[in-house]
Amino acid sequence: MSLFIPTYFSPISQYSEIVKSDEVIFEMEDNFQKQSYRNRCYIYNSNGKQLLNIPVKHLLKESRKKTKDSLVDNNSHWQDHHFKSLKTAYRTSPFYEFFEHDIARIFEKKYKYLQDVNIDTFLFITDALQINSDFKKTTEYNVSTECNDFRHLPDVKNQPKELVEKYIQMFDIEHGFIPNLSILDLLFMEGPNAISYL
Template sequence: MALFIPTYFSPISQYSEIVKSDTVVFEMEDNFQKQSYRNRCYIYNSNGKQLLSIPVKHPLKSARKKTKDTLIENDFPWQDQHFKSLQIAYRTSPFFDLLEDDIAPIFEKKYKYLQDINIDSYLFITDALQLNSDFSKTDNYKLETQKNDYRFLADRKHQPKKTTEKYIQMFDDKHGFIENLSILDLLFMEGPNALSFL
């Protein structure tokens, strides 16, 4: 069993551990943390590293809220912006055309809760990589740490220094190799071969 926090098109570091795990368990009882991968991912565009962030509603009081209860702010077209950013960044990548129709529904469906889009992004990636997509969810917060506790990978500040072997990226001739981007970067560049890098 390996314990993860569902994140938005997770960084490569998270999928490096998911592919090695027999059983994926998603922590559903953690507190939402700002500026984490719970509602953001990074892609590679012509200017370098680009942030795609899902806007969330914050409670009026400073009370903590659980990630599973975090609501998405849908007052402006963030999904259109994210999809256009992916199209602009990756339209000439080797595998974007093959995956575009499959990923498009994630940017068309109206989500209320952050956890729902994160689970859908997980299902899209596991399908594209032809991984077992079965998972379970916690019903109480797991206090004890264990050998396969990867919840820290949802935190931008606690990432491994090296996550994969270098692969060709869209704009690496201009900006060099950028480590640990969203799994989408690796998938659009390597397609099914992405598994060999993970």
């Protein structure tokens, strides 16, 4: 059993652990943290690393808010922006067209809660990689757990430091290899072979 926090098109490091896990449990009782992978991912475009960020509504009276209660701010039309950014960055990649129709559904659906976006991105990726998409949800927050605890992975500043095997990226000739981007970068470049990389 492995414990994760659902994140937005998670970084490769998180999926590397997910594919090794016999059972995935999602932490639903954690507090929302700004500038984390809970509501952001990084892709590779012609200028290098690009941030895609889901705007979240922040109420003035709140000091702490659980991630599961975080509301998506749809006034900014973030879905149009993200989908156009993905299309611009990856439309000529080897496998983008194979997944474009299915991923479009995530950017057409109207979401109220951030967690629902993140669960849908998880289901899309597990389907694309043909890995087990079953998961459980926590009902209370425990600091210590008997599970393999990967709840640190959404922290942008707390990523694995080990060297990773390189794969061909869209703009690596101009900017070099960028490790641990969103799983989408690996999926669009490697397609079914992404599972072997992970």
